[in-house]
Structures are given as C-alpha cells and as structure tokens.
Amino acid sequence: MNISVTVNGKPYQRDVEPRTLLVYFLREALGLTGTHVGCDTSSCGVCVVVLDGDRAVKSCTMFAAMADGHEITTVEGLVQGGKLHPLQQAFWDCHGLQCGYCTPGMLMTSYALLKHQPNPDEPAIREALSGNLCRCTGYQNIVKAVQQAAAETNAPAPEPVAT
Amino acid sequence: MSTTAKPTPDKYSLGQSMKRKEDPRFLRGHGNYVDDIVLPGMLWLSIVHSPYPHARIVKIDKTAALAVPGVVAVLTGEDLAAHNLAWIPTFHGYDKQMILAVGKVLFQYQEVAGVIASSREIAQDAAELVEVEYEPLDPVVNPFQSREDKIILRDDRENKTNHIYHWEVGKRDATDAAIAASDVSIKERVVFQRCHPAPLEPCGIIADMDAATGRLTLYLTSQAPHAHRTVVSLVTGIPEDKIHVISPDLGGGFGNKVPVYPGYVVAAAASVVIGVPVKWIETRTENLTTTGFARDYHMDVEIGATKDGKVTALKVATVADHGAFDAAADPTKYPAGLFGIVTGSYDFANAFTELDAYFTNKPPGGVAYRCSFRVTEASFAIERGMEILARKLNMDPAELRLKNFIKKEQFPYPSPLGFVYDSGDYHLTLRKALDIIGYDALRQEQKEKRTRGELMGIGISTFTEAVGAGPSKHFDIMGIKMFDSAEIRVHPTGSAILRAGTKSQGQGHETTWAQIAADELGLDPQNIMVEEGDTDTAPYGLGTYASRSTPVAGAAIAMAARKIREKARKIAAHLLEAPVDDIEWENHAFHVKGLPENAITMQTIAFAAYTNPAPDTEPGLEATFYYDPPNLTFPYGAYIAVVDVDAETGFVKVRRFLAIDDCGTVINPMIVEGQIHGGLTEGFAIAFMQELAFDADGNSLNTNFTEYLVPTSLETPHWETSSTCTPSPHHPIGAKGVGESPNVGSPAAFVNAVMDALAPLGVTHIDMPLTREKVWRAVRSAKGAAKT
Numbered sequence: 001m002n003i004s005v006t007v008n009g010k011p012y013q014r015d016v017e018p019r020t021l022l023v024y025f026l027r028e029a030l031g032l033t034g035t036h037v038g039c040d041t042s043s044c045g046v047c048v049v050v051l052d053g054d055r056a057v058k059s060c061t062m063f064a065a066m067a068d069g070h071e072i073t074t075v076e077g078l079v080q081g082g083k084l085h086p087l088q089q090a091f092w093d094c095h096g097l098q099c100g101y102c103t104p105g106m107l108m109t110s111y112a113l114l115k116h117q118p119n120p121d122e123p124a125i126r127e128a129l130s131g132n133l134c135r136c137t138g139y140q141n142i143v144k145a146v147q148q149a150a151a152e153t154n155a156p157a158p159e160p161v162a163t
Numbered sequence: 164m165s166t167t168a169k170p171t172p173d174k175y176s177l178g179q180s181m182k183r184k185e186d187p188r189f190l191r192g193h194g195n196y197v198d199d200i201v202l203p204g205m206l207w208l209s210i211v212h213s214p215y216p217h218a219r220i221v222k223i224d225k226t227a228a229l230a231v232p233g234v235v236a237v238l239t240g241e242d243l244a245a246h247n248l249a250w251i252p253t254f255h256g257y258d259k260q261m262i263l264a265v266g267k268v269l270f271q272y273q274e275v276a277g278v279i280a281s282s283r284e285i286a287q288d289a290a291e292l293v294e295v296e297y298e299p300l301d302p303v304v305n306p307f308q309s310r311e312d313k314i315i316l317r318d319d320r321e322n323k324t325n326h327i328y329h330w331e332v333g334k335r336d337a338t339d340a341a342i343a344a345s346d347v348s349i350k351e352r353v354v355f356q357r358c359h360p361a362p363l364e365p366c367g368i369i370a371d372m373d374a375a376t377g378r379l380t381l382y383l384t385s386q387a388p389h390a391h392r393t394v395v396s397l398v399t400g401i402p403e404d405k406i407h408v409i410s411p412d413l414g415g416g417f418g419n420k421v422p423v424y425p426g427y428v429v430a431a432a433a434s435v436v437i438g439v440p441v442k443w444i445e446t447r448t449e450n451l452t453t454t455g456f457a458r459d460y461h462m463d464v465e466i467g468a469t470k471d472g473k474v475t476a477l478k479v480a481t482v483a484d485h486g487a488f489d490a491a492a493d494p495t496k497y498p499a500g501l502f503g504i505v506t507g508s509y510d511f512a513n514a515f516t517e518l519d520a521y522f523t524n525k526p527p528g529g530v531a532y533r534c535s536f537r538v539t540e541a542s543f544a545i546e547r548g549m550e551i552l553a554r555k556l557n558m559d560p561a562e563l564r565l566k567n568f569i570k571k572e573q574f575p576y577p578s579p580l581g582f583v584y585d586s587g588d589y590h591l592t593l594r595k596a597l598d599i600i601g602y603d604a605l606r607q608e609q610k611e612k613r614t615r616g617e618l619m620g621i622g623i624s625t626f627t628e629a630v631g632a633g634p635s636k637h638f639d640i641m642g643i644k645m646f647d648s649a650e651i652r653v654h655p656t657g658s659a660i661l662r663a664g665t666k667s668q669g670q671g672h673e674t675t676w677a678q679i680a681a682d683e684l685g686l687d688p689q690n691i692m693v694e695e696g697d698t699d700t701a702p703y704g705l706g707t708y709a710s711r712s713t714p715v716a717g718a719a720i721a722m723a724a725r726k727i728r729e730k731a732r733k734i735a736a737h738l739l740e741a742p743v744d745d746i747e748w749e750n751h752a753f754h755v756k757g758l759p760e761n762a763i764t765m766q767t768i769a770f771a772a773y774t775n776p777a778p779d780t781e782p783g784l785e786a787t788f789y790y791d792p793p794n795l796t797f798p799y800g801a802y803i804a805v806v807d808v809d810a811e812t813g814f815v816k817v818r819r820f821l822a823i824d825d826c827g828t829v830i831n832p833m834i835v836e837g838q839i840h841g842g843l844t845e846g847f848a849i850a851f852m853q854e855l856a857f858d859a860d861g862n863s864l865n866t867n868f869t870e871y872l873v874p875t876s877l878e879t880p881h882w883e884t885s886s887t888c889t890p891s892p893h894h895p896i897g898a899k900g901v902g903e904s905p906n907v908g909s910p911a912a913f914v915n916a917v918m919d920a921l922a923p924l925g926v927t928h929i930d931m932p933l934t935r936e937k938v939w940r941a942v943r944s945a946k947g948a949a950k951t
Contacts (some may be wrong), residue, residue, distance in 0.1 A: 017284070019284070024283075027199075028201075032192070033192070033196075033198075033199035034191070034192015034193065034194070035192070036196070036198075036363075036364070036414070037198065037444075038363045038364065038365070038414075038447065039447040039867060039868045040446050040447045040448055040867055041447070041867045041868055041869050043867070043868035043869055044363060044447075044868060046363055074192065075190075075191070075192035076191065076192045076193075078191075079191055084187075084190065084191075088190040088191070091186075091190060092182055092183070092186045092187070092190055093182065095182075095183065095833050095834070095836075095837045097186060097189055097190070098415075098669035098670070098671070098837060098841060099362070099363070099364070099412075099413060099414045099415045099668055099669030100185070100186075100188075100189030100190075100194045100412065100414065100669070101194070101196065101362075101363045101364045101414025101415060102363055102414075103189050103190060104192050107190070125876075126876040126877050127877065129875075129876040130875045130876050130877045131875070132875075132876075133363060133868070133873055133875060134363070134876075135361065135362055135363050135415050135417070135841070135844075135845070135873065136415060136669045136837075136841045137837060137840055137841055137844075138840030138841050138843060138844035138879055138882060139840075139844070139875075139876040139879050140840050140879075140881065140882055141837060141840065142876070143876065
C-alpha cells in the first residue's frame with residue numbers, strides 16, 4: 001500500500017507492506033537508523049519517535065500505514081541549523097548516555113514531555129521516562145539532563161509560587 | 164624550532180571530568196550498530212528453536228519452508244556436520260557446544276535449524292514452516308537432581324555423568340577443624356540466581372564472504388574482536404589473515420557479547436557457502452533464552468569466629484548449574500573464575516572453597532555479567548555470611564567488619580586462597596561511609612522504629628574485587644595469554660591516533676584512553692582519536708570484560724606513550740642542543756635542567772620528528788606496547804543501603820544508598836560516577852527483580868521484558884557516591900578498574916538491609932530476587948509462627 005508521511009519536515013511517499021512496522025520503515029526504507037529496536041514486546045522504548053509534534057510513540061508498536069498523513073520526528077530531526085537541541089546538549093553535559101542505544105528514545109520521550117510540561121519535577125520526569133529502559137546510566141544523569149534542558153528552554157525561570 | 168609557551172598542566176592532566184568524545188554521534192542518532200549496517204545483496208537468517216527442554220529429534224522437514232518465495236536455504240545440524248561445524252569448542256575448550264542440534268535438544272529454545280532468505284520477514288515466516296518432529300524426554304532442571312545421575316544428559320561425552328568438574332582451593336582439614344573449634348559459627352545456603360545481562364542492543368552479525376578476495380568480514384557484536392577472529396580461524400581452518408572482524412558501536416555488553424553464539428556461526432557458514440552477506444540479529448526472546456546467562460551458584464557458607472567477633476575460618480561449598488554445555492566464560496586454568504576472592508576484605512587464618520558443576524537442561528553460559536569472573540558470586544557469599552555472623556554474635560555489622568578487615572599495613576596481603584591483594588585501606592573507606600550516611604543516627608532511628616513495629620533496615624557491604632586479568636602466567640583463554648595492547652601514532656602537527664585491543668560498549672574509552680595518552684604526552688585529548696574493534700588495524704588484545712580494560716589496556720596506553728616520550732626526549736635534546744641526560748619532563752613539556760622557562764612542547768617535537776629528526780633517530784613518532792600485568796588489581800568499596808519494608812505489601816523502599824568506591828587513580832570522575840550509577844542499578848535489579856526461572860518441566864519463564872524485569876526510572880533509587888583513593892602500586896598510573904564494583908558490591912548491601920529490617924521477625928535469609936511476594940510471604944510466615 002502507498003503511504004505519505006512527513007519525517008523530520010521532509011515529505012515521503014512510499015509503498016509498504018501492510019505489516020511493516022513504523023520502526024522498520026524509518027530504519028530500512030528511509031535509512032534513519034537512529035531509531036533502534038531492543039525488544040519484541042513494546043517494553044524498552046529505544047524505538048520512540050514523536051508523532052505530530054508532541055506525542056511520544058513506540059514505533060515498534062505502530063504500523064507504517066498508521067503513520068499515513070502524519071508527521072514524524074526522529075532523533076535525526078532534533079539538530080536545527082547544525083546546533084544540538086537543548087536536550088541533546090544537556091544529555092552530553094550531564095553524562096546522560098553511555099552506550100548510546102537508548103539515547104534516541106530517551107531524547108524523543110523527553111522532547112514530547114517538555115512540549116506538554118515545560119517544567120517537570122523529578123517525579124514527573126521519572127514517570128514520563130518509565131517506558132524507556134536504560135541498562136547503563138541508572139537514569140540519574142538522564143533525569144538531570146532533562147531538568148537542565150527544561151531550565152535552559154524556559155529561562156528565565158518562572159516566579160516561584162507563593163505559599 | 165622551539166617555543167617558550169608553557170602548557171597549562173591542567174589541560175592534559177588526569178582526573179578531569181572531560182565530556183565524552185563519543186557522545187555527539189550518539190546524540191544525533193548517528194551511532195553505527197551492527198543492525199544499522201546494510202550490505203548490497205544481503206540475506207537474512209532466522210533461527211528455528213526447540214519448544215522442548217529435552218527431546219530426541221525424529222525428523223526435520225524443510226519442504227514447506229523451502230517452497231516460500233525468497234527462501235535461499237534451510238540449514239540443519241546435519242548440514243553443518245558435513246562442514247564439521249555442528250559442534251564447536253566452548254570458551255575455555257574443555258567442552259563443546261552444538262551450533263544446530265544433532266540427535267537431540269538439551270534446552271528449551273535450543274537452535275535447531277536456520278532459514279536464509281531475502282528479507283527478515285520472509286526468513287521469519289519460513290522458519291515457522293520448518294517441521295520438526297520431536298520425541299520428548301524427561302528433563303533435568305536443577306543441579307541437585309542432575310547430580311543423582313538418573314538421567315544422563317550428554318550421551319555424546321565419554322563420561323556418563325552429569326558432573327562436569329570439581330574444583331577446590333585452600334586447606335580443607337584445617338578449615339573444618341577451625342570451624343569445629345570456634346566459639347560461634349554460622350552456616351547458610353545462599354543462592355545467587357540465574358540472571359541475564361540483557362544489554363539493550365541484542366547480539367548480531369553480518370557475515371560477508373568476498374569470493375573475489377577470499378576474505379570473510381564479520382561485523383559482530385563483540386566485546387573481544389581479536390579473540391573471536393582467532394576462534395573463527397581455529398574452528399574453520401580459514402587462515403587468520405583472511406578473517407576481518409569489525410565490532411562497531413555496541414549497545415551495551417556486560418559480558419553477554421563475549422561468547423560465540425550459534426547464530427554467528429550459521430550466518431558465517433551460510434555466507435561462505437552462498438557467497439553473499441548474511442545478517443542475523445537476535446530477538447529479545449532469543450537473547451534471554453539462548454545467549455550467555457550469568458551466576459546460578461548455590462553456595463553453602465560457613466564462618467567460624469571467637470565469641471568477641473574475630474573470624475577464624477571460612478568455608479564455601481558451591482553447586483553450580485552450567486546448563487547444557489560447559490560454556491562458562493572463565494580463564495582456562497580457573498574453571499570457577501576468581502571465586503577464591505571469597506575471603507573478601509577480611510583476614511581469615513583458615514579458608515577453603517570447593518565447587519562442583521553440573522549439566523542441566525537449561526541454556527549454556529556462565530558469563531561474567533558486569534563482574535570479574537565469578538567475583539560477584541563470591542562477594543555476595545562472604546558479605547551475606549558476615550551479616551549473618553554479626554547477627555548471631557549480636558554485634559553491630561560495621562563493628563564486626565572493622566574488627567576483621569585486613570589492615571592497611573598488611574598490604575601486599577597474601578590471601579589464604581592464593582591472591583596477593585595489591586593495596587587498600589578498608590578501615591578508612593568504611594569509616595568514611597559510616598560518617599557520610601550518619602550511621603549512628605540511623606541506628607537510633609531504627610531502634611525507635613522497632614519499638615513501634617516498623618521495619619527499617621541498614622545493610623552494609625564492604626567488598627574487595629580481583630580484576631584486570633591478567634598476569635599471563637596465570638590467565639589465558641584457549642591458550643591465548645590475557646595481555647592487552649595499545650598503539651599510538653603522533654601525527655606531524657601534534658594530534659594522534661590511538662588504537663587498543665579493547666572494545667568499549669559504553670564505558671567511554673574514546674575519552675578516557677585519550678586522557679591517559681594526553682597526560683603522558685602533553686597533547687590535547689580532544690585531538691587524540693581513539694579507535695577500537697577493527698582487527699585489521701587495532702593491535703591484538705583480549706577485549707573488554709571483567710574490568711580488565713583500564714588495568715591492562717590502560718596500562719599499555721601509558722607504557723606506549725612513555726616509549727614515545729623517551730624518543731621525544733632525544734629529539735628535544737637535539738632541538739635544545741643539550742645532552743639527553745640533561746632533558747627533563749615537567750608540566751607536560753621538556754626543558755633543559757635548570758631552564759624551565761625555555762620549555763618545548765610535544766607538538767613541537769612531533770613536527771620535528773617528521774621534519775628535523777635527530778641525526779641518530781628514526782623519523783616518525785609512534786609506539787606499540789603489549790602489557791602483561793604483574794598482578795591483578797583489587798578495587799574495593801564500602802556500600803550502605805537504608806530500606807523501609809512495608810509489612811502489609813512486602814514492598815521495599817530503598818530510602819538511601821551510599822557507595823564509596825576506591826578504584827585507585829581516577830582518569831575521569833564523571834565517567835567513573837556514571838559507571839557506578841549504572842552498576843548499582845544492575846545490582847539493584849539483581850537484588851529485587853531479575854531472574855531467569857524455569858518451571859519443573861524445564862520451560863523458561865522469563866522470555867521477554869514483560870517477564871524478565873529490568874528496572875525503569877521509577878523503581879531505580881537515587882544514588883549517593885563518594886570515593887577514597889589508594890592507587891595500585893603496580894599499575895603505571897595507579898588505576899584499578901571500576902565498572903563492575905557497584906554490581907559486585909551492591910546486591911549484598913540490599914539483601915543485608917532487607918534482612919536487617921526483618922531481623923525482629925527472626926528472618927535470616929531470603930534468596931534473591933527479593934520480590935514483594937517473597938518478602939510478604941516471609942513476613943507473613945514469621946508473624947504466623949510468632950502467634951503459634
């Protein structure tokens with residue numbers, strides 16, 4: 001079947017098998033190998049991409065056909081004008097990655113989180129990232145990175161709420 | 164050509180949290196993992212697995228699979244047997260393992276056939292159409308049942324027994340006598356459960372036989388590319404120069420990517436026969452059910468002590484479950500790895516340990532999962548044992564440890580089980596931990612809580628590791644000595660390329676290796692490119708596992724750099740027109756003795772090495788060093804966990820966890836801390852969640868991430884870290900290795916904390932993982948017992 005999708009701002013038209021998963025479409029049809037595969041059960045989150053600008057989705061759990069007419073952002077779409085996105089910069093600054101395999105999914109989930117919650121506290125970040133497994137970092141520096149990116153994106157910081 | 168500019172020492176020195184050089188490509192999604200590589204004309208391999216843990220293969224019918232359009236071949240064990248590849252030797256060469264089953268299957272999910280097709284989907288579809296007729300046999304699913312020898316699993320072996328080997332070290336009679344004569348003794352069986360490293364990137368390969376050149380290129384998820392090249396050559400007879408192993412970016416390894424797996428061999432054989440590239444990427448289920456598991460040790464721990472708490476003897480007897488083949492990843496002369504480290508941080512006058520390993524109908528393995536060979540099992544045994552002894556003595560567990568630690572002045576310390584510990588100050592490190600966590604206040608709080616029936620626990624683990632295999636007189640794998648290597652080439656303009664025999668899987672070698680060379684040479688670490696994992700270009704090394712990279716290859720880098728520096732000294736003498744003996748290296752530059760203001764940088768010397776070398780020296784500036792360490796290194800730590808247990812639900816809340824690590828000289832504190840966070844998280848996972856369990860019929864119960872639970876950001880506690888520094892006296896820069904310490908040391912701290920919380924109920928031990936159900940049941944049965 002024929003689908004039309006916009007990936008990282010670029011329109012594509014492709015024939016796909018109905019059973020083709022979005023992750024394999026991105027990786028194999030479009031060559032965007034930053035989106036990874038790590039499990040068979042939608043558990044690990046290394047395949048997370050952003051749908052229509054603000055929804056984190058596991059691309060192993062969507063058929064490519066379901067993306068027809070939609071916009072997808074992958075990790076390759078985060079760099080703008082040659083500059084790292086604040087999340088990418090913060091992951092680098094805070095040592096939020098080691099082997100790098102979960103990193104694209106972590107970045108995309110965090111990207112969608114910050115679209116909805118520009119100032120998430122630590123529990124909110126941990127909740128949002130709970131569908132993304134990491135075997136290397138213990139999450140602590142990832143949480144720190146998301147906090148740094150949020151602070152930079154929102155600077156100057158909002159007034160503290162009076163109690 | 165000289166310069167008076169004096170470099171800032173800080174720019175090059177070790178101990179700085181330099182941001183990682185490898186990160187930009189990962190952050191952009193431009194990492195290059197095996198599955199990212201696509202070669203023209205590439206075929207896919209999908210594997211057919213056995214549904215039975217033990218069964219005879221009556222018949223395999225390939226017809227339906229071969230009829231699927233796009234299927235190129237279906238391979239079985241008999242096909243491989245024709246090429247002498249149905250079986251290959253295991254890791255240390257004492258046993259052999261089946262690639263594709265011949266005659267019978269020995270564990271559920273064992274590889275039975277391979278389907279080669281033009282796409283992943285076609286290969287998977289056709290694999291389901293391979294018809295295998297089985298005649299099920301009774302399985303043997305635990306080593307205690309196995310040792311009865313009622314069912315012999317391996318009829319291919321000469322000895323008709325399930326017993327694989329007996330290993331022992333120490334003085335049995337003296338230890339038994341000392342325990343019998345002790346005022347107080349404890350004995351407890353502690354099980355370190357079967358678990359799996361489960362790196363997020365599964366294992367995989369692309370085998371590419373180039374018929375024109377006769378070269379076989381293997382893109383492989385390999386922690387030890389050179390060792391794998393040699394194994395492939397030995398097994399297939401293909402000359403080693405015709406084999407090129409490339410281990411690209413690895414998405415974690417943790418020991419899982421050390422062994423050779425059937426999928427690799429089938430893909431390589433298929434590519435050799437068919438003449439096109441063949442890719443195999445395992446599924447998560449294949450990863451968890453067929454590739455290298457870890458642990459599975461059943462350990463009987465006995466300790467004797469005087470009534471005032473001085474330990475006198477330690478005995479540990481272990482039954483090990485090795486699965487269907489003896490594929491444990493241990494050095495040849497050490498079938499139970501470095502389990503002799505089981506005396507830990509304590510000064511035992513008498514010690515003895517023995518181990519018996521058995522075959523069962525479970526997957527083969529026994530990899531060093533984020534630990535030096537079997538050090539995690541040993542550390543868990545001694546740290547649990549000390550905790551149980553403290554309770555029996557009614558003594559504070561910190562006080563018991565402080566009373567029995569090897570003293571600073573006893574180093575180098577010959578242990579009763581054959582190691583010579585290089586250095587340490589255990590008292591200092593534990594006292595620092597007690598101080599930071601506020602131990603006395605916590606004990607007071609616990610006392611108050613206990614009066615209200617609240618379950619709060621404090622658990623200590625003061626482990627010592629033995630890492631960095633190793634001295635080649637002791638350590639080899641299939642005869643290959645466990646040295647490691649580095650090659651540094653300094654370019655004319657003062658940048659460099661550094662290659663090593665190791666292979667990073669996330670440890671950050673591209674950064675830390677550059678930092679070591681930068682400090683030794685006074686070059687900018689940003690301009691030292693580090694390359695690993697390509698056997699055509701890297702010097703021969705045994706790879707990265709068992710915390711050996713910094714102790715062995717890290718030393719090789721420093722030594723190679725020092726060779727370069729010696730040559731550079733001659734060039735400096737030439738440039739400064741002074742005798743070589745008058746040239747001093749200070750603040751990362753050379754100067755003539757007494758004239759430090761007229762310093763000359765390595766960058767200047769590098770240019771001269773190519774444009775104006777001294778008359779009696781070779782042009783160029785490069786060196787290779789193969790480092791054979793004189794001893795292992797012995798990193799250690801003091802970990803304290805504080806937990807609250809909910810008696811109603813069995814839920815354990817890890818309120819605080821403090822890790823004080825002593826890994827000697829620190830190259831990059833940010834990376835060391837990251838390694839500790841990650842290892843603690845895996846230790847937490849093992850203590851509370853991760854287990855490969857089997858039912859009584861031999862069915863695997865944990866075949867994917869919905870059943871094999873690894874921690875998410877929600878469960879994972881907040882980690883507090885600090886350090887002490889006792890440099891290794893024999894390592895060129897004093898480093899000891901750190902990546903595995905937190906995974907080795909932390910499981911006992913968690914379990915000790917939970918048992919401490921349950922102490923008022925009289926619960927002494929629960930085997931890991933400490934799931935809510937197990938804790939809840941222990942609380943309930945203890946309370947029930949108290950009522951009756």
